[in-house]
Amino acid sequence: MYGSFVGRARLGAVVVGATLLLAGCSTSEGAEKDKQPPISQQPKETDPFWVNPEGTAAKQVSAYLSKGDSANADLIKKIAAQPVGEWIGSDNPEGRAKRFTEAAQKADRDALLVLYNIPHRDCGQFSKGGAADGDAYREWVDQVAKGIGDRRATVILEPDALLHLVDGCTPQEFHEERYHLLNGAVERLKQQPATKVYVDAGNAGWSTPDSLFEPLKRAGIDKADGFAVNVSNFQTTQASKDFGRKLSPKVGGKHFVIDTSRNGNGPYTEGDPKENWCNPPGRALGETPTTATGDPLVDAYLWIKRPGESDGDCKGGPKAGDWYPDYALELARNTK
Secondary structure (H helix, E strand, C coil), X not given: XXXXXXXXXXXXXXXXXXXXXXXXXXXXXXXXXXXXXXXXXXXXXXXXXXXXXXXXXXXXXXXXXXXXXHHHHHXXXXXXXXXXXXXXXXCCHHHHHHHHHHHHHHCCCEEEEEECCCCCEHHHCCCCECXXXXXXXXXXXXXXXXXXXXXXXXXXXXXXXXXHHHCCXXXXXXXXXXXXXXXXXXXXXXXXXXXXXXXXXXXXXXXXXXXXXXXXXXXXXXXXXXXXXXXXXXXXXXXHHHHHHHHHHHHCCCEEEEECCCECCCCCCCCCHHHCCCCCCXXXXXXXXXXXXXXXXXXXXXXXXXXXXXXXXXXXXCCCCCECHXXXXXXXXXXX
């Protein structure tokens, strides 16, 4: 899903004022590290989500600074200063969920987790994989929930999983099981007292609200806090709002969140439409994460997709989910 996805304040003054303050170069890597204050969190009243001071973008900033490349370091700070989703796959789910939520709790912030391990994931495409079977998936979700504990977390549940049922990408024989697994995952996660769950619901360029509301109901949307729109995609915030507003009344008035991580210039419309989602050129960072959306149905703008990580080995990019420094720099340069 890293690739296959799914208030107009821009980054300008906000990012310039962000408190990712890193020291200048020194004669040794150790001295350099000692001079770098930790990454600060964004203002809690508008952005309650945790900024990971050891994220990939922050490490890239340090790498540029160690080479004396302050210009590129400043560009990547636009990404490193913001909270992004922590994607949890098959590897050590309980430990990773615990580590992220404990770190967020210490900073008095909420963890943003993306659960991505559904069996037959991504229809065998760039992000193929997932749990071996239904029982393995249920055990995995249980481990994630135990790792979260009673700490605050916002969970985006299984990008693409529902849409690949709707568009027929996932073989029919797996449909019934997947609905049961998604429904069970919502139910299990909501047993945690401070966990919010948003079920992925695709994007404005992929499907229509009329094709989604029944599948969302089967997937347990009634027990979730809402749904997520535009995960890993590039549809504009306005298009995503319109899409979510049309879908919401069909699923009981549920609220939704929008992934604004890379939608600053909207979708890429040139070339093969089947490949426009994969590392498209000319894109930009979108609205910075915030809960102050100005829309009562939109709970937050989030950076669910981690800007700068590849959609897949297309257009010169590395495999899905790997850091792609040239693309990260392009996103930052194109941001207004």
